[in-house]
Amino acid sequence: MNDIAEIVFWMIPGLPLAAFVIVFIGLRVLRVNDWLGALLSIIATTASFALSVWLGIRLLIQPQTRLIEGFSWFSAGTGMNVDVGLLVNPLTVIMLVVVSTISLMVQIYSVGYMRRDGGINRYFSFISLFTFAMLSLVMSNNLLIMFMSWEMVGLCSYLLIGFWFHRPEAAKAAKKAFFITRIGDFGFLAALLILFNATGTFDIEGIHQAAAAGIVSATAITWAALGIFFGAVGKSAQFPLHTWLPDAMEGPTPVSALIHAATMVAAGVFLVARMYPLFEQSESALTVVAVVGGITALLAATIALVMWDIKKVLAYSTISQLGYMMLGIGLGGVWVGIFHLFTHAFFKALLFMGAGSVSHSTHTFDMREMGGLGRKMPITCITFVAGALSLSGLWPLAGFFSKEEILGSALESQPILFGIVLATVFLTAFYMFRVVFLTFGGKYKGKGKPHESPLVMLAPMLIMAVLAISAGWLNADGTIGSLLGEESNHSWTTGIFGVFTHSLTWVSLLLAAAGIMLAWAMYSKNWFSPKKVSSRFTSVNSLLLHKYWFDELYENIIGSRLLNNGLFRFFEIADERIIDGAVNGLASLTSYTGSMARRVQNGKLQNYLLIFITGVAIIALVAIIIN
């Protein structure tokens, strides 16, 4: 890559940023408010995309890491310098490709989806900013700049989730997303402090070298790693901070596609991958990553079983898949997690676009008001099913390959987690095909006449479908694995057909097929009614419908009772009554003393004389005592 001019690297995040500035400020000042903003955004992202893909191709030819020095941005004193620079290694390039592809597709799709909305400039400028933030997060060589981009990603998702701010739910969901991910940022920031304090630098390579050289104490490394992971837990919606992601569905659907596939939630996984050398030094931190990932995967999959909102199902599915990725990193290393992130990005974006396409014609997300759309929206249906199959992990679709790696890693090290992953495979296939059958099978139950979406929406979906099917083949000969530093590939992944030599493949395929069959039986053929099933397990059903009561726990019990109406209320009252009260009390005491003293000053002469004489007596007494 040495022959590539540095400017090319800077252009990748720079172009979307320029698009943001021009569209958000420039067009506003010029009062241009039509599709010019969208066009500029798309052009910028296309350029970034092209450059990223070019980098990706070069990477396949010759893997290499490149450090690009930038400029000194900020220095608070002698010891603290923040130098902006780029770190471009295979991990970076893979992420660049994912981010720019999804962003580009989403933007094109949005042209169709958002055409009836106002505020198009605002929308596209925010998407550009979002893309910029994610790209710079991926490319930064500096932990502080990464943190900044990380926060910018959070801010952009806030702005986009709350795009329809006049809807109270959207405003609330945006706030929730920002706030809950910020709880995670608490950990990231703490880790930043620990690492800077221990190493005196923000440079990622520098930190890794210092950690490897044993300059940083083992405790510090563990805490820092846990802090970073806690940050990722927030952003990547891991248990127990996963509650914001389903609510984030209040945003426009293309935004959901973007958030769920390539930006917001991927940031957390990427962060852990980027800081993996640190995690490597701490066995316990890696275990925590894997366990949290496993819990998340199963937990979210179970909730997805009962949701009626198509986007909510997809949202829980995302959480579950993110759990997979964390588990993969925790057990198998960077490449396992990132490979799944890579494939997941395509099929999840596709699924969201499909969901958007469906709602675009039915004006609802409630699957009980859909049905029979397969015939009315054939392309949407076909692409959606492709995505669903890929997500369920059916051979030879992309999801299959990446999931196998996770399963394999779990099998090797953690039997319990392996069980969880297997269960999740079954659940995933079931809930995805529940969606497919409810939406596209049977008869149409909603209002109006559904119709196929315009080409500008279908085209990205078709492209994504192709990727959702084929992306896994990239690793057929272990390319991605070796790029991301895996020396010994798992045997069952060599070649597209080589997988069948291992029994694990058969187990997982059988489980996925069983899930699909069950969904078919319940929701297409109605051999046994879902209602009956749910009435038989009322308590489980209600637990799932209430998402294990997490929201209630957080919002009502912790947020409201414990803090806002508990501790904070106590603070407020204490402030008014005790602290300010003490001040006011002092004031009233003074004036009370005044009125008491005034009683003596009552105009009666004998009083005056009495006091006078008393004063003299006291003075005389003092004089006698002194001597």
Next chain:
Amino acid sequence: MGILSITIFLPAAGALLLSVLPGKNARIPRAVALAVTFLTLVLSCVLFASYDRSLGGFQFVDALSWIPAINSSYHVGLDGLSLSLVTLTSLLAVIAVLASRHITSQPKAFFAWLLLLQSCIIGVFSSLDLLLFFIFWELEVVPLYFLISTWGSNRKERSAIKYVLYTLFGSAFMLAGIVALYFTTGTFSLPELYNTDFAMLANGIPLAAMFFLLLAGFAVKLPIFPFHTWLPDTYSDAPTAGSIMLAGALSKMGGYGIARICLGLFPDTAASFSSLFMGLAVVNIIYGGAIALRQKEIKRIIAYSSFSHMGFVLLGIFSLNEIGLTGAALQMVSHGLIIGLLFAGAAILVKRTGTSRIDEMGGLARQMPVLCGLVFVAAIGAMGVPSSSGFVAEVSVYLGAFSASAEAAKIITIISLVGILLAASYMLNMVMKVFFGPVRESFASLPDIGSVEKLYLGVLATGIFTVGLYPQLITTVLKPAIKGLAVLWGG
């Protein structure tokens, strides 16, 4: 008389001019005030630009023997720390004048007091003589008393007197400290005091006593918990210009005083009490933030948020190292811009909607997208979101505090991180309640802000981003001053 002295007294001269101006027209005093504050801003910018960064130290010095009997002189000068605050004050003064366009009752008096206030604040930042410092410090209560009690709202008279008594209470101790210091060293001159080795001077008054006496005044002004209860009342009842100057510029006098005097003169005492003050800083941050979250009135939310954010200043200062001190100084400038924008924006909201309760507002982003955007900029600044000035300031404070040598520094810093959660919580809550949600019938016809409002709110918003994206603008000026201070603790 040098350019600095002109900068200090120009607003006062403007006030004098206003007080002898005939006529009752509201426009002329406003124009005069605007011209004077603008000219002062230009002068401040000249000072800022012409400060020799490589030389450091106090520049633009004017010295004049004043009361030889007690060895006091008129001695002013600026280093990076004071220079950035002087510039901030001048900027906020212009904003305050612009934000006071609706003042129609006794406009002459209003603007005269405002200008006088500006002179006092600049004087505080520029004084190199402790007596002079105290005089400017104490004098500031008079204009504010009149501003709040006359042009304020709600229980304005009570708030005004509360403010004055609190301030005088603090400054009473401060005066005692200054006199004790004078008795110990025989001088009021700061540069001389910096070169005095206090440990060599044996006299009855312990250094810690002087340290705390001096600190009392600053503690009230900053404010440090538990000396803050004047703040919510005063900030929310003061007229807009008053709130802007109070929260934006005056509170910085507290932080500035601690750094310049308490730390500069008593480094060892400061070091031995640094844990205590870092602890108090965390109380400020969390306690203030928690109460802000409970508030229903927009100005009170902002007031408590200001209280909370001053905790960062305190935390940075008492980390006693270069990074933390730089962070504290950045936070002072940044907070000045943010709080100015918030108060100015809140004032417009309250005036237009006729209510100050956030749950009675709502959906205003539809009618006032520009105002919403600008206030949102302040909100992200207050939350410390990157690219805003709040981020660089708070992150530096955190980094400095975490590396501080105080005993519990690490734990304290980690606890203080909760502050970013609280800030996000109350700020987003405010933004959501005020701007988002369905449009209310009664506000349906409200117009967006006019071009003057756009101008001054926009300037502040630009400032927030400028400092956030290009902090070197300020840090290069700060560097020599902060370095000189940090050397006291060997760093």
Next chain:
Amino acid sequence: MNWMYILPEIIIAASALAIIIADLISRKPVIITTIAIVGIAASLIAACTSTVTFEPVFDGMLFIDGWSRLLKVLLLVVAGSVVIASTDYHARLKHSWAEFHALVLFSLLGMMLMPSAGNLISAFIAIEITSISFFVMVGMLKTPLSSEASLKMMLTGGIAAAVMLYGMAFIFGSTGSTSLAEIALSSQPDFSSGLLLGALLLLAGLLFEAGAVPFHMWLPDAYEGAPTPVTMYLSAGSKLAGIAVIARVFSMGLNNPGGLGADWGMAVAVISALTMTLGNVLALQQSNIKRLLAYSGIVHTGYMLIAVATIGLGGQVSGDEKLFFYMASFALAEIAVFTAVIVITRQIGSDRIEDLAGLARRSPLLFAIMSIGIFSLMGLPLTAGFMAKLFIFTSAVDNGLLWLMIIAVLNTVISAYYYLRIIRVMWLGKPSDGSALSLPKAPGLISIFSALGILLLGIAPYLLLKLAENIIFIP
């Protein structure tokens, strides 16, 4: 004998007699006033130009040194201001105009002699001349309030005189002399308990005149009941003379650093703390401007006593330039405020604070004068009052009285509350009657001059401080 030493006093005595004679010839008030002013002016010139000596004169009865000269000048200025300000009060004192002026001069004579006292006897006589004149002046309005005030003052004053005499007797018994110089000699290095008791009893008697707690009870009644010019005179004149005589008697006669000086110094310090605190607390509740100023005056007595205490603790002989600066700035503030109060109360017919409402609109000039005076009493920077307090505080800390200084500064905070209340009423209050108030020429002139003086001393205190120092310490 060199009569020139007491030329200023002689002129005043002569003017007083001239007034009585003139009253027999013509009852025109202009003539009376003119004689008084001319007499005071002549005396002022004499006081300024007279020679001073550090040796006691008239067989040790009087000191004519820098301290007494400074005080004479100050008291003459105050008396002159009272005379000028009272021209606005003519309507109420019509029938006793000459009597009033004669008494002003007689009491002035006593007051001028007070700081010059070189002997306990001469001090006592000077004090009594002053006191008796004031008893009469306070009751001059002949209203029940006024008469009652006079009676109370006279009775408590009688007791004070008795206590003072008793103390003098103890001192005489211990040292065998009433001359301050001789007392000073025989009280060193040891002193008997009788001498200490005597000194403290004498102090009690003298503190009555200055109005210190707990000998202050007469003061609010007298201030409220007396004609306002008399109140002004009591506050800016006799109070200062009382403090000055304490400084004189104790610094010359009983000063013995480390021994007696430390004892009475500490006693004064304690009394000072009590005085300012109690005065402040009581002032919080007042609704009458004259009564409020009475309590404010008590508070200022407390501040001045700090300086007196430092004289004792520091073993300083013959007065203190910082104390003088305080007295001068206090006098200026009282002149400004009281002159304005005289003018205002005559026109609004009330001396309640509420009735000052809207003064800022009715007369911006009077408001400005009142504000400057009040800010000076409050001790805000750029007024003489701030510098005065600052100087006193520095000498307090110099003499190990940090605790007293902290009490003092905290008291300034309490006092801000009631001072600001007056300002608030004048600035914000809605006037019941919106008509403009006028400021007559003569009182206007002195109030404006004193207000300007306050600002001048606030900005350039060195002018007066250096002068006082030179006069006191350089022969």
